[in-house]
Amino acid sequence: MADKQLACMTCEPKGLCGGRGLLTLKDGAWANNPLAIQILGICSALAVTNRLENSLVMGAALIFVCVGSNLLVSLLRKHTPHRIRMIAEVAIIATFVIVFDQFLKAFYWDMSKQLGPYVGLIITNCIVMGRAEAFALQNPPILSIVDGVANGLGYAVILAIIGFFRELLGTGEIFGYEVLSGQWYTPNQLMILAPGAFFALGIVIAVFNTIKGPEPQENK
Amino acid sequence: MKGSAYTLGYAAVLGVVCALLLTGAASFTAPYQEANAKAEEVLNILLVLNVSLPAETSSEELVEIYKEKVLEQKIGDIVKYVYSPQPPNEDGAIAIRFAGSGLWGPIKGFLALEQDMKTIRGITFYEQEETPGLGGEIVTEGFRKSFVGKTIHDKDDNVGIVICKPGSAKQQNEIDGITGATMTCDKVQAMLNEVIKSIVEEKQ
Numbered sequence: 001m002a003d004k005q006l007a008c009m010t011c012e013p014k015g016l017c018g019g020r021g022l023l024t025l026k027d028g029a030w031a032n033n034p035l036a037i038q039i040l041g042i043c044s045a046l047a048v049t050n051r052l053e054n055s056l057v058m059g060a061a062l063i064f065v066c067v068g069s070n071l072l073v074s075l076l077r078k079h080t081p082h083r084i085r086m087i088a089e090v091a092i093i094a095t096f097v098i099v100f101d102q103f104l105k106a107f108y109w110d111m112s113k114q115l116g117p118y119v120g121l122i123i124t125n126c127i128v129m130g131r132a133e134a135f136a137l138q139n140p141p142i143l144s145i146v147d148g149v150a151n152g153l154g155y156a157v158i159l160a161i162i163g164f165f166r167e168l169l170g171t172g173e174i175f176g177y178e179v180l181s182g183q184w185y186t187p188n189q190l191m192i193l194a195p196g197a198f199f200a201l202g203i204v205i206a207v208f209n210t211i212k213g214p215e216p217q218e219n220k
Numbered sequence: 221m222k223g224s225a226y227t228l229g230y231a232a233v234l235g236v237v238c239a240l241l242l243t244g245a246a247s248f249t250a251p252y253q254e255a256n257a258k259a260e261e262v263l264n265i266l267l268v269l270n271v272s273l274p275a276e277t278s279s280e281e282l283v284e285i286y287k288e289k290v291l292e293q294k295i296g297d298i299v300k301y302v303y304s305p306q307p308p309n310e311d312g313a314i315a316i317r318f319a320g321s322g323l324w325g326p327i328k329g330f331l332a333l334e335q336d337m338k339t340i341r342g343i344t345f346y347e348q349e350e351t352p353g354l355g356g357e358i359v360t361e362g363f364r365k366s367f368v369g370k371t372i373h374d375k376d377d378n379v380g381i382v383i384c385k386p387g388s389a390k391q392q393n394e395i396d397g398i399t400g401a402t403m404t405c406d407k408v409q410a411m412l413n414e415v416i417k418s419i420v421e422e423k424q
Contacts, residue, residue, distance in 0.1 A: 076234075081227040088234055095238040099245040106252035109260070 021146050028131075028150025035158040036208035040126040044118050045159055046197040053175055055163025057111050059156025061100050061119055063149060066128050068096040070148035073136040080137075089132045090123070097122045127151055158208070162200045166191045255279065260346070262286040268330040268344045269303040269313045295422055298415070301330075313341045316419060320411030323403045325349035327358075331412060333372070337423060340381075343367045355404030366395050372416045379420050383409040 034040045041062075048054045072092045073080075080088050101119045104112040112119070122128060131151050136144040167173060170191030172180035180187075190196045259279030266273060266282065271289055273282075293300040301315040315332040329345035343364050350356045357363055366389070373379045374393045382394045383405040389396045397405040 079230065081230055084227055084231055087231070091234055091238050095241050098242055102245045102249045102253070105256065106249035109256040 020143060024143060024146045025150040028147055029154040029157070030212070033154040033158065033208065034127040034130070034151050035155050036205045037212075038127075038130075039205070040130060041155055042201070044121060044125065045155075045162065045201060046194070048115055048118050049159055049162040049166055049197060049200070050170065050192040051114075051167045052160065052163040054111070054114055055159040056156070057104070057108070058115060058118065059152070059159045061097075061104075061122060062125065062127065062155050063152030064100055065093060065096045065122055065125075066131060066152040067145055067148035069093045069128055069132050070136040070144040071141055073132045074139060074141040074144035077137050085137065086129075086133070089129060093128050093132065094123045127155055158204060162197070162204055166196055166200050170196060259283060264330055264344050264346045265290060265301050265315055268332040268342045269301065269315050270332070270342055271303060272310070296418075298418055298422065311335060316415055318411050318415040320407060320414070322348055322350050322407050323355055324351070327404075327408060327411065331415060333419075337419065338371050338373065340367045340370045340372065350401070350404045354398065355401040357398045357401060358404060358408060363398060370395055372420070379417060380413045381409065381416065 028034070032038060035042070035045055044058060048058045069089070069092050073089055076088070097120060100122075101112070104115070104119060131147060135147045139147070164174070168179060169188050172178060172182060172185050172187045188196075191200070256279065259282050262282050266286060266289075269290065271285070273285065277285070289303055289305065291302045291304065293302055298316055302312070303314070304312040312335050313332050314335070314337065315330045317328070317330055319326060319328040321327070326347060327345060327350070328347040329343060331343050332341040333339065334341050345359050345364075348356065348358060350358060370381065371392045372381055374391055380393065382391070383397045384394050386396050386399050388394075
C-alpha cells in the first residue's frame, strides 16, 4: 500500500499510471467504495462475515480476482471484439476465481469448507465484472491493477469490519480467542445468524456515509 | 469493425488459454486436495468409531492412526471399517458407510456398531444439503447422540430402526426425530435401514 502511494507521488504527473494512480486508489477504496457507496457485492458480504477469518480470506480472494481480471482485461482491451467482450470478461474472471478456489481447497481446506459456494460465486460478483467493464476496458494495465487493488481493498476492509464486530459480539471471540470473557458477557447469537449480518452491514454503511459526507452536487 | 472470423478466433484462443490455466491449477493442487479429502474421511471414520484421538492431530497423523487401528474389510458391496484395539483396552467397533437422497440433495455418512453388531455406537453425516435449521439439524450432536445405545432391531428381533415423532421414542430401536424435518427423518431412516438390512443379511 505505502509503496504504491509513494510510487504514485514520485512519478506524477506522467508516470506509470499517468498521474491518476492515487486518485484511482482513493476512488475505489473510499469515494466510490463498492460496498458502502455502490452497494455491490452484498450477498457475500452478508454470508461469510460471521467470523473475522472468513471475512479476511474472502477479501483476499476478491483482491486477487479483481487485480487479475482487471490486468488481463486491460491487456486485451484493444484486441477484444466489442460484441463478445462481456463473455471474454466472464471467462477471465471465472478462471481466476476457480484457480483461487482450487488453491484454497488444497492448502486451506477448513476455510474452503466454511466459505462453501461463496468463493465460486465471486464469478458473479458485480464488483469484479463492474470494474472490468467500467474501468479496465478503457484504461492501461498498471492503472487497472491499481483500480483492482483499490476496489478489492474497499470491499475487504468493510468485510473485515463487519466480520470483526459479528464475531466479537456473536461469540465473544476474535480469531477463535476469547476476548469478551464468558463470565460477564453473554454472546449474542443473533449476530452470527443472518439478521445480525443485515444489522451490521446497515450500520457500517450508515457510519461510512456519515463520515464521508454527502456527495457534492454537480452543477450542470 | 472486426470480422466474424476474428471474433471466433479470439474466443477460441481465449478459451484455450483459460482452459490451460485451469488444467494447470487443477493438476498442481490435485494431490493436496486428495490428501485433504482422505484426511477428512479418515477423521469421520475415527470419530464415528469413537477411537480416542490426541487433542491436536495433523492430517498425516490421522491417516497414520487410521492405518494402524482400522481394518478395511470388503464383503460384497459393503466395506466394513473394523476397529480392533491392540491391546484390547477399549471395545472394538465396526463402521459402515451409508448414502441416499435427502430432501434437497444427497446425504452421506457413517454408522458405527458395537462388536455385537446390534447396538449403535455412533453416527456421523459428512455430506448433506438439508434445510438449515430443520433437516440440517441432523448433523447436530444432540440428534446424533440420540442414536447411541439404540439397537438395530426391536425387541421381537424385527430388523430396522424407527425415527419417530420428537419425544415419542420408547422402544430400543426408536429414535426421536426432529421437529419440522419429517421428510429428512424419513429419508435418513430409509437409508439407514437399507444398510442395516445388508449387514444383517451378510451376517447370516
